[in-house]
Amino acid sequence: MAVKEFALPDLGEGLTESEIVEWHVAVGDMVTLNQPIAEVETAKAIVSLPSPVAGKISALHAEPGATVTVGTRIVTFELDGEAGETDTQDDPEASQKPAQSQKPAQPDMSAPTEKSGEAGSSDAPERNSVLVGYGPAVESGKRPTRKARAAQAAQQTGQSADAPAADALAQTVEAPAKTVNAPATPAEARTKTTPPVRKLAHDLGVDLTRVQGTGPDGLITRDDVSQAADAGDQSSDSATVSPSRESGPRAGGSNGRPREQRTPIKSVRKATAAAMVSSAFTAPHVTEFLTIDVTRTIELVARLKASGTSASVLAVIAKALCIGVARNPSVNSRWDAEANEIVEFGYINLGIAVATPRGLMVPNLKDADSLTLAELTDAIGTIARDARASKATPASLNGGTISITNVGVFGIDAGTPILNPGEAAILAMGAVRKMPWEHHGEIALRDVMTLSLSFDHRLVDGEQGARFLTDVGAILSDPGAVLGMV
Known part of the structure; x- marks a missing residue:
């Protein structure tokens, strides 16, 4: 089984880093060529990052909200093939070097881009552009169903998708592999909301799985996240601040807001x-x-x-x-x-x-x-x-x-x-x-x-x-x- 280390590519904007907004895949998922696997935010736009190969996700090396420099590995794929075809198999750190052999083709950022609604995840709203340079997704871009992944895995092992072994294999693919470099997909990634709202929740420390969406079909909005953050601040303040004036300055500011709030500059x-x-x-x-x-x-x-x-x-x-x-x-x-x-x-x-x-x-x-x-x-x-x-x-x-x-x-x-x-x-x-x-x-x-x-x-x-x-x-x-x- 060959291994492919995928480094964050140069997005063609003269920038040296990007932020991982959201993963569309989890460890163990089978992906197709050009299937959107993540959304990354540069200083100018949010774009979808397509998979450079077809294979299995064996590790994700960055969590949502993390800022990653160009040339740093972010995904490890498992491919069918001989060991000799492995990319950076013997030198994991080589994937972090922006060497020409590791760097994907330079995107043509002046070319028209396609909307994620045409090639994005099944629950993501139409809002951003597919990263140019890899081409649009060859399929709908929706995450393969469990049955489809089982059938694909069965074809690779020569088994029937209906066989018990194939079902067991599908369950294995469904569950994220427990490795040091493979953090599981956050639960909030499965909630119904948009990447900007997920980012706001990340910055405010709000657990989206505990937020009740008030938007259409239960969509979590910015107001929902802000109210949840305010409620959390008030709860924290009431638990730690004594009503006595002699206890010193209160922990919270006016209107239940924290006295200080720090937001990363990025x-x-x-x-x-x-x-x-x-x-x-x-x-x-x-x-x-x-x-x-x-x-x-x-x-x-x-x-x-x-x-x-x-x-x-x-x-x-x-x-x-x-x-x-x-x-x-x-x-x-x-x-x-x-x-x-x-x-x-x-x-x-x-x-x-x-x-x-x-x-x-x-x-x-x-x-x-x-x-x-x-x-x-x-x-x-x-x-x-x-x-x-x-x-x-x-x-x-x-x-x-x-x-x-x-x-x-x-x-x-x-x-x-x-x-x-x-x-x-x-x-x-x-x-x-x-x-x-x-x-x-x-x-x-x-x-x-x-x-x-x-x-x-x-x-x-x-x-x-x-x-x-x-x-x-x-x-x-x-x-x-x-x-x-x-």
Whole structure:
């Protein structure tokens, strides 16, 4: 029997580590080639990791929630074959070296990915992408049934699947092998919930097997986990804290919350922090502000919606940005320090900042300047939903040229946004407020918004930034003005 050590592959994003979110298999399971065996979370997306071989899972070397570096072994397979075919059989530590012989084929992260709903586990919701490079699963991706595993094992041993020996073998396959390097699959992996909720439960120390789901068909939601965590904190506090003031500071904070709560810095939060620090201390940021009357834009969006056309204020601003870029191309450029060149783009990959449970993500719309207003509205809605559902693909998170952030949705009027690394400008749209405003020589109650433009002063002069910002503002103040700009 040959042994195959499988190391965490390079996901093609320039990253050195990933977090194991969930295993779809257990020790003893029989898997097919390209069957999803795990979900891993990088700093950008959650992807399914397909099996590189067909065989039996003999060991899992990382638990859910563990951060694993590229080149570290995570799974051991048993294969049919001669001992000479064994990979790293005599040198287990060799699987932890990112040698070329151990490293899987480099994934092409720019290629389209497939949804886990088509090739994922039977109870996992459709939300993430299959890791590109291995190809989509050749089967449905559902975990083989006990009977199917028994039949497969019987074929390998020359026995009938209906024979008592085959049934015994099926039971052996069903039970995880008790080895030092093969932790059993956690019980919560069998509960009905989603990987982000499992991750939240892991971070808060909540046992999902003790949580009653309130979602559809008993699905455990984030609120269920949060309430369970709060209940656990209150129980712990009541058991350890004396009501006497003389006992010292209480263990719990206000509202039953712990006085201190520590969360590991990893995944999206870690990558975002590193990128923002690098951007803030590499590019000299300048921010300019413009407050404008957007009443006509609000009326335009209302008319379009009434006529059945997809439209949103964010989409109108995105369209105005694309027109402004055509007139002021310096804001759509990049500083290439290695080549000592300024790269000016003839296309717009428009990043849309999205707040997600995993942290801030900025997926981008490829060639946004070629989209109509209705197409922009639909595309923005799609990438925002995908990002919040952890379905954003690495391809959609790379290659942006300029970005928009909507701080107004949180009731904020203005801000000084930090540039997305590698981009020359980012436009922040504030909240739309009814305010007294000069209109045709009189004071009237109008819809008013503040735009904030941060830009890299190496690439964009103050005058260039001001011209771009006033162009965008002119379109939003009077959408008909665009006829004189294109």
